[in-house]
Amino acid sequence: MDSVEVAGLRIRYRREGQGQPLVLLHGAYEDSRIWRRQLDALSDEFTVFAWDAPGCGGSDDPPPDFTGRQLGETLAGFLREAVPGRPHLLGLSMGSGIALELYRAHPSVPASLLLVSAYAGWAGSLPPEEVERRYAQVLAELDQPPEQFIPEWLPTLFTEHADPAAVEETSAIMADFHPAGMRALLNANARADYRDVLPAIAVPTLLLYGTRDVRSPLSVAREMNRQIPGSALVLIPDVGHMAPVEAPEAFTTEVRNFLRGLAG
Template identity: 50%
Template sequence: MGAVTVSGLKINYRAAGSGDPLVLLHGGFGFDSRSWGPQFDALDDEFNVVAWDAPGCGRSDDPPESFCMGDYADSLAEFVRVLGLNRPHVLGLSFGGALALALYERHPSLPRSLILAGAYAGWAGSLPADEVQRRVQLISEEVTQPPDDWLPKYLPGMLTESAPREMAEQTLALMSGIHPRASLTMLRAMANADLRGILPNIDVPTLVLHGELDARSPLAVGKALHTKISASQLVVLPGVGHLSNVEAADAFNFEVRTFLRSLRGPVGP
């Protein structure tokens, strides 16, 4: 574990392995770098795997309430540069997928490739307006309450019913570390983000990796991303929900490794 100062905030991170840099961007709802355990266990033999706690998550400082998706992206770009990561592959799940797109929009020369898992082009860019409003209202009302009172009902949106009980319990325990005020900031950023405009301009290799049974970001969202990103390929993990990196870790890691190996070659300046 390590920490650096980015945009005036202390940012906690985890790093392991050597090789081409692979930056992992977690989702919202209390997730942080710990949610990438299965990827560290499997991929650090071949890649320099780096996962941050986004501002307001895990052990990182909370950002100002005015933080928008662009601010998260600028902080991420500074984080990558502070660590000296040269054109990393960027893998984002859920909120992290939207953040990866925002990073490309604002810093297009930074990522060597994108992996979008259970991703959105922001909620405003991928969901109907009434669904965005429903989510914002519901989460805004609940997030400041004791986590045990409301977090359990979100588990079905994260994992399928076939997920092992231990996996569900571990996921809930991780989510319970949520920063309430910072989560409202992240919620607003995600709800207002509409990144559809950048999709046709993406010219780095892109893997859209989506769970077939994803209830939070339905498969249609992933298919829309793939359709609009000409440099992309789509892989659907059968029988898997939103947290595909956990629920189908072996298949997820195989697809990530296969994709990244296919890109081996000289890295530009």
């Protein structure tokens, strides 16, 4: 892995391939390893970057009072330091929120947005009581050993048809979370609301969801599509929240088709 320093934090990342830059932003409890399949499959056509967000993987933990704005600025700094040209940004779940945070302050940076299993922030897409339930759940988990709570997450991330090896791989990645890093990220973005950002998005935007996603369900997907001008909503049948892992071939095909359409 390579690394750059951004505002005093060491940010680790993976880079594969040659071509237009495509930056992959993972979700909560994950790191860049979750993109193993996409780093391999898309590197024939793109320079694919997958970062470890602050507090995840090999990257440094941010301070406890880290804010959502600072998270967006860290991504902006990472792009300046590591990524040549104007990148396509692909965010999964929490990663989509980080992409929206960046867009709020730096709308000229991304060439396009690919928002996967996305929210307009939890507070922008979910009822207040569900936001607080999720916040309290994760906060409690940070004091528990991973083997105690990760098995409870997996049925909310995958359908029963998912490849057991892929589920086990994801579980192992999640088990490597940083308690201090996740606590800082939770405080930075758990109550984020990007509803004001969506109507202002002026770059091509793909919204990609599994039809059986129980964490960011189709009602969230359709509202995102309604709010983002000109956005394309694509649904992958019978797939859950972790579409890039559960259905990597279908996922990669949709990403490739969208980006090729922009080039054409």
